[in-house]
Amino acid sequence: MSIREKDFRGVDLNLLVTLAVLLRERSVSRAAACLHLGQPAVSGALARLRELFDDELLVRVPQGMAPTARALALQAELAPLLEQLQTLLFAAPAFEPASATRSFSLGMSDWVEIWLAPKLLPRLRALAPKLRVALETTDPFTGSAMLEQGRMELGVSVFAPGPAWQQTRPLRSMGFAVVYDPKQLPLSAPLSLDDYLAHEHALVSYRGARQGTADRALAERGLSRVVSHTASRFASLPPLLKALPLLATVPEALADEWAASHGLRASPPPLDLPPFTVSLIRHAASGGDPGLDWLEAQILDIAGR
Template structure:
C-alpha cells in the first residue's frame, strides 16, 4: 500500500532504524534480513531525499530530518497498533496476553507481589514482563516497550494520562547498633552523618534526592547504589544513614537489624502513579490491569496494618 508514493511498509522499517540506530538491530527487531533492511534504508533515503542515519565513529546518528520524523512515525504506528489489537472485551480467565510494566525495585518489592497474586488468581495464563526503571520513562510508552509505567508523578509525561496509585512517605533507616539509633535524630546529626543515596535509572537522581536539593541542603554521600531495596541492608554494620520509602523500610525491618526514624527535614510525600499511552485508554486489558493495581494497593496496606510492628 502506498500513500503519497511512499510504501507504508517502509514506516515500520523507518521506526526500527530510528529507534535502534543500527541496521542489524533494526532488521532483527522487525524480523528482516540485514540486506532487506539496508535496501529499505536506501529506499527511505531516496523518498525523503535525506541520509536519515549517518555514521559517526562507531555509531549511527539521526540527521535533523530524521529527528523530526521519529516521534511522528512512532505515534502513527502506536495508534495503528492500539486500534488493531484492542479487543472490545477482555476476559481475564481466557487471556494469554503479555503485559509489560516498567517498575522500580521499590515497586517490585512492595506492590508487585500483591499484583501478581491477584492476576494469577483471576488470569493464570497471563504473562507479566517486569522491566527496570530507566531514564526518560515516557519513551518506553512511546516506543511501545512498556504497556504501563509505575513511577512518581513528577516523572510522568504531560502527553499521556495517569492516575495516582498510592502516596508514600520517606523515613530514615539506621543499623540498630549505630550511635544515632539510640539518640534523637536531629537536622544537624542527620546532615552530619554519612549517607547512602540511590541513583536509579542510569544514574539519574531519585525523587527524594531531588526534594533535598530543593531544600538547599547538602549531605555527605559515602555510598551510592542503583537499588532502593538494598539501601536498608547497606547501613548494617555502619554509622551511615539511608532515606527510604516507609513501606520498603517496614518490610526490611522484618529481615534486617535496623531502626526506622522520621526524616528531620520537611519531606513531601511521593505520589506513585500508573501511566499509559494516550492511544490505549480504550484497551480493556490495560483497564483491567490498572484496576488490579488499585486493588493490590488496598490489599498491601491492609496486610501491613495487620502485621505491622510497633515503632
C-alpha cells in the same frame, strides 16, 4: 482476505439495515416506525435496494408484501452478518481474567517493584492464572520513551511530566522514612536532626547525582549532610546498611518491608520533606483495552492500601 473496494461503491450500511427490517416486517409503514423514519424515506430506500440487487425484493400481495426468492436468500445471509457487525461495532470487548492467556509488560522502578510486586503478582496468579507478566525496569526519566517504544504497556513510578499522548493517573501520595541498621548505628527512633547530620548517608540516584530531596530541604535551612555512598538501585541499600554505619532516606513504603526482612530500623525524617506522588502511566492509544484496564484496576487497588 482481499476485498474489491469498487464493489461497495454506492452501498450504504443503512440500506442493508433497512432491508433487514423490511424483510422482517414485510410492511413499509411498520418498517418506517421501527426505523423512526417517514414512509417516503423507507419507500425511497426500497427503490434503491431494488436497483442495487436488480430484484423486486418485496412485492405487493393482498395481505401486505411478500419477499421474492432473492429476498429470502438475502435475509438468511444478512441477519447473522448484521448481528456480527453490531457486536463488532458496539459491544464492549470482553476480558475474562480466569481464562485470559495474554502477556503484559509492566514497568516499575526497583523500589516500586519491591513494594508492589509481592502483593500484585500473587493476586494476578489467583485471579488470572494463565497471564504472563514481564516486569521491566523504568525510572522517572525513561517512562515516556519506554511507552512510545512499546517496551512497557503500563508504568508505575514517580514520573516526570510526559507528552500529550501519555495518560497519567495518580496512585498514591507518599512520604519518606530514614532507615539504618541498629547494630551499625545504635540510635533510637525517632532520630533527632543532630543524629541525622552526625552520620554519613547513602543515596539512590538514577543519574549519579549526589544530592536529593533531603539535601534540598537541608540547604533551605543552611544545613548539609555527608553523602558518602551513592547507588543506582534501592535494592542495593539493605546489604550496604548492614555492612556500614549509614543512614538512608527512602520512600516510606520500603521501611516496614525492610524492617521485617532485613532487621533495619525506621524513623520519620527529622525535617520536613515534601511528599511525592506515585503514578501509573500508559499510552493514550491503549485506551479501551479491557485487559490493561483490568490490570490497572488491580494496581490501583493494591497501591491504595
